[in-house]
Amino acid sequence: MGCFREFCCGLIRVVRWIPVVFVSSVIVWASYAYLYELCFVHLFIERSAPVKAGLYAVFFVILMFLFVTSYARTIFTPVGMPPRKFYFTRECLDEIKAATDETAVQMIINRFVHLQGIPVRNRNYDGGFRYCNKCHCVKPDRAHHCSVCGHCVLKFDHHCPWVNTCVNFYNYKFFILFLGYGFVLCCFGMATNLETVINFFDMSPTKTLASIQLGILFLLSAVFSISLAALFFYHLYLIARNRTTFESFRAPLLENGREDKHFFNLGIRRNYREIFGPSLLHWFLPTYSSLGEGCVYPERSQREVFPVSWSSNSVVSRRSTEAVVLNSKVELASAETLNGHVV
Ligand SMILES: [Zn+2]
Numbered sequence: 345m346g347c348f349r350e351f352c353c354g355l356i357r358v359v360r361w362i363p364v365v366f367v368s369s370v371i372v373w374a375s376y377a378y379l380y381e382l383c384f385v386h387l388f389i390e391r392s393a394p395v396k397a398g399l400y401a402v403f404f405v406i407l408m409f410l411f412v413t414s415y416a417r418t419i420f421t422p423v424g425m426p427p428r429k430f431y432f433t434r435e436c437l438d439e440i441k442a443a444t445d446e447t448a449v450q451m452i453i454n455r456f457v458h459l460q461g462i463p464v465r466n467r468n469y470d471g472g473f474r475y476c477n478k479c480h481c482v483k484p485d486r487a488h489h490c491s492v493c494g495h496c497v498l499k500f501d502h503h504c505p506w507v508n509t510c511v512n513f514y515n516y517k518f519f520i521l522f523l524g525y526g527f528v529l530c531c532f533g534m535a536t537n538l539e540t541v542i543n544f545f546d547m548s549p550t551k552t553l554a555s556i557q558l559g560i561l562f563l564l565s566a567v568f569s570i571s572l573a574a575l576f577f578y579h580l581y582l583i584a585r586n587r588t589t590f591e592s593f594r595a596p597l598l599e600n601g602r603e604d605k606h607f608f609n610l611g612i613r614r615n616y617r618e619i620f621g622p623s624l625l626h627w628f629l630p631t632y633s634s635l636g637e638g639c640v641y642p643e644r645s646q647r648e649v650f651p652v653s654w655s656s657n658s659v660v661s662r663r664s665t666e667a668v669v670l671n672s673k674v675e676l677a678s679a680e681t682l683n684g685h686v687v
């Protein structure tokens with residue numbers, strides 16, 4: 345039974361690489377079709393246009409290099425996991441297992457968080473600390489458990505099958521560059537291949553294999569450019585708001601149980617610097633330049649998060665109100681427990 349289970353797990357791991365193998369195969373074939381069939385055979389030999397062929401080839405190679413490097417770094421950059429101090433100690437875990445209800449669990453976690461000095465601002469819907477039952481850890485801000493990777497992931501964006509890994513704090517910049525360069529490459533390929541494709545339809549019924557390949561290359565470029573553009577511009581919008589894909593569906597929650605989708609929004613310029621770094625030169629290179637360490641994130645000032653008018657007059661959901669009450673109870677009870685343990 346154990347062997348069968350291992351076999352199935354291994355098989356699933358192999359199957360997950362199929363989209364990556366597919367994309368890699370398309371990249372290899374597209375490079376061959378563009379560089380050999382279009383630049384060398386069609387432009388250089390048949391049309392005797394060496395300058396045009398050379399320029400097309402050079403730009404294509406540069407774009408392809410940036411695209412492939414970004415893609416590879418998205419795939420192979422290790423997924424960010426919470427640091428050791430976020431994981432429960434043996435004693436803490438035993439206490440949690442022995443706890444009878446969620447309030448007791450929250451009291452134990454509250455004590456653990458204070459003793460370890462763990463910086464967390466995000467909370468559950470009930471106002472309690474976010475923790476992972478599977479990893480046995482307190483979840484850092486913006487971290488979520490990925491069921492595919494099987495562990496908690498820092499600044500979880502989404503699990504992408506096309507890169508067979510989580511898009512997260514450490515590879516987000518590479519993922520954006522992968523989308524961006526992919527889109528530019530497709531547009532460049534379409535623009536420079538357009539003339540050949542038009543001739544392809546004008547030519548006699550006896551099509552050569554090369555012209556058919558260039559026609560397919562044009563169609564593939566068109567299809568990929570549309571899907572890449574949709575994702576790329578959507579993520580540019582998310583970066584401008586300092587939001588992950590996950591947070592665009594579920595806004596971060598704070599100590600008082602209140603949702604705040606602008607909690608990490610520092611303004612467009614600073615939001616982009618968070619991902620791409622302070623130096624504009626590094627923005628376009630597939631080198632790591634994101635700011636921070638994946639657990640603590642700058643947030644808007646306290647005054648912006650809790651505007652004066654919010655405290656008494658604005659509409660507060662019933663769920664939020666209950667969360668505040670529950671959290672207050674937990675804080676109070678934990679403070680008492682803390683006194684008992686520390687003093
Ligand atoms: Zn987890």
Ligand SMILES: [Zn+2]
Nearest residue numbers: 490493503510
């Ligand atoms: Zn994942």
